[in-house]
Amino acid sequence: MADSSPSPLFIAGPTAVGKSEVTLLLAEEFGGEIISVDSMQVYRGLDIGTAKPSPAERTRVPHHLLDVAELSEPFDAAKFCLLARKAVADIQSRGNFPIFCGGTGLYFKAYLEGIGEAPPADATLRAELEATPPEVLLRELAECDPQTYERIDRQNPRRVIRAIEVIRLTGKPFSAQRAAWNDPAHNTQRPDVVFVLTRAKPDLDARINARVDAMFAQGLVAETQSLFAQGLEQNPTAMQAIGYRQVVEHLRGERSLAETVDLVKVKTRQYAKRQLTWFRRHARAEWIEIAPDEAATDTKRRLLAAAERGLQSVSPADAIAPESWKFKPPEAE
Numbered sequence: 001m002a003d004s005s006p007s008p009l010f011i012a013g014p015t016a017v018g019k020s021e022v023t024l025l026l027a028e029e030f031g032g033e034i035i036s037v038d039s040m041q042v043y044r045g046l047d048i049g050t051a052k053p054s055p056a057e058r059t060r061v062p063h064h065l066l067d068v069a070e071l072s073e074p075f076d077a078a079k080f081c082l083l084a085r086k087a088v089a090d091i092q093s094r095g096n097f098p099i100f101c102g103g104t105g106l107y108f109k110a111y112l113e114g115i116g117e118a119p120p121a122d123a124t125l126r127a128e129l130e131a132t133p134p135e136v137l138l139r140e141l142a143e144c145d146p147q148t149y150e151r152i153d154r155q156n157p158r159r160v161i162r163a164i165e166v167i168r169l170t171g172k173p174f175s176a177q178r179a180a181w182n183d184p185a186h187n188t189q190r191p192d193v194v195f196v197l198t199r200a201k202p203d204l205d206a207r208i209n210a211r212v213d214a215m216f217a218q219g220l221v222a223e224t225q226s227l228f229a230q231g232l233e234q235n236p237t238a239m240q241a242i243g244y245r246q247v248v249e250h251l252r253g254e255r256s257l258a259e260t261v262d263l264v265k266v267k268t269r270q271y272a273k274r275q276l277t278w279f280r281r282h283a284r285a286e287w288i289e290i291a292p293d294e295a296a297t298d299t300k301r302r303l304l305a306a307a308e309r310g311l312q313s314v315s316p317a318d319a320i321a322p323e324s325w326k327f328k329p330p331e332a333e
Contacts, residue, residue, distance in 0.1 A: 005092035009307065010100045012037070012108055012279055013197035014272035016207040020053065021296040022197065022303065023101040027061040029300075033091045035084055036065045037102025037111075040241040042075050043067070045227050048220045049243035051211065064091070071227065071235050074121065077110035084111050105278035108194060119169045121162075129161045130236065137164055145173040153274065158240055195303055196285040198276065203292040205269055212243075212265045221247055221257070242267045 009026070013019045027034055036042075040050045044067045053063055064087040069075045084100070084107075091098045100108070129137065137160050142149040144167050152159055163174040199207070224232070224247040232238055232248070239245050243264050250260040279285050286306055290299050 006095070006097040008035075008088055008098040008100055010108065010112075010194040011197065011303070012101075012105070012194055012285070013103060014204065014275040015051070015103055015268060016211045016272070017197045017199055017204060018207075018290060018296060018299065019101055019103075019197045020051075020057075022299045023099055024057060024061055025296055025300045026303070027097070027099055030097050031095075032097035032099045033062040033064065033087075035087050035091075035098055035100045036063060037080075037084075037100050037104050037107045038065075039075070039080075039104040039107060040238065041066050041102075042069045042080070043071055043235075043238050043241075044069065045071060045223075045230065045232075046238060046241055046244070048215050048218050048223045049241055049247075051215070062091075071231055071238055074235075074237060076121075077106055078115050078120075080107045081111050081115060103275050105275060112194070119166065122165060122169060125165055125168060126161065129164055130157075134160070137161065140164055141167075145175055147175040148173065151175075156240070158236060193286045193307070194279075194284060195306070196279045196287050197290055197299070198287055199290050200292070203290075204272060208268050208272060209265050212261060212268060215243060215264075216257075216261055221250070224248060225251065242271055 009032075011019050011023050011026075023032075023034055026032055034053075036053075038050065040046050041052045042065060043050075046052070052066060057063075058066075065080070065083055068083060069079075088098045100111075102108075134157055137157075138149070138154055141152070141160060141164055145163065148163050152163060154160065166172075166174045198204075220243060224244050227244065228248060228251065232244060239248075246260050246264050246267065249255060250257060255263070288299065288303055288306065
């Protein structure tokens with residue numbers, strides 16, 4: 001007998017693009033439950049700075065993979081995949097509709113294509129690498145695995161350290177470990193499409209700036225002070241969360257509050273650009289561009305129409321003429 005469980009829907013996009021609001025509307029209309037695809041919302045306490053769904057939003061629609069790790073715990077793509085599969089089975093067992101929503105491209109890719117055969121972290125080696133100057137690590141990576149060196153985010157020490165850790169533990173290039181992601185045998189979860197919401201750069205930048213202002217108004221500094229007392233600084237993964245690191249530096253007296261707010265805006269805009277770059281390179285994506293004045297209900301309607309028709313590209317100008325849609329990812333910035 002064919003499996004009649006509702007298949008998951010995958011909605012991705014950069015920070016502040018509006019994907020959470022659209023996903024909430026979809027979930028409410030179709031009996032959906034949301035699986036967060038966010039590497040920082042998994043941590044308890046990282047609330048304001050990660051734009052974690054509010055208690056009211058979680059009352060409207062059940063959410064999964066929020067607050068599943070303490071600040072003292074490591075969390076990675078393998079753990080995400082394990083918990084996500086359990087969440088999907090749980091949601092489907094009730095006849096409900098799983099909707100993945102978030103902006104962590106690595107987690108989407110790991111769930112949809114597998115995580116390869118890379119070894120688990122080695123605590124002793126990890127400590128050694130974390131104590132090594134970044135320029136030394138990058139030089140080693142360039143020598144041992146030029147392919148990864150060219151593609152990796154060199155400003156992200158966590159990813160650089162992991163790449164070198166895998167190389168040393170296996171004696172093979174990190175790129176070889178990741179090659180298994182492209183093996184069709186690993187793609188048992190892969191859907192027809194991942195919908196990536198996007199906006200014109202000026203619009204997205206304005207939304208990011210407004211969100212950052214709102215986070216500080218909501219108490220990001222006080223939240224960071226509380227988390228710092230709970231050991232935030234001892235978790236290198238959590239400390240990568242944009243906003244918290246910069247506020248910690250402010251609390252140490254390294255810059256004024258106004259300078260910190262501006263820096264968080266810059267860092268968030270840079271992060272959004274990296275997210276878009278990831279989805280251009282790694283996802284089999286259906287790009288849906290949202291107009292500045294477009295209501296979330298209209299975006300929801302266009303996304304549903306695209307889902308019914310398969311791989312097509314949707315832009316605001318084409319919303320009334322589905323037959324004219326053609327697949328075309330946005331141009332690289």
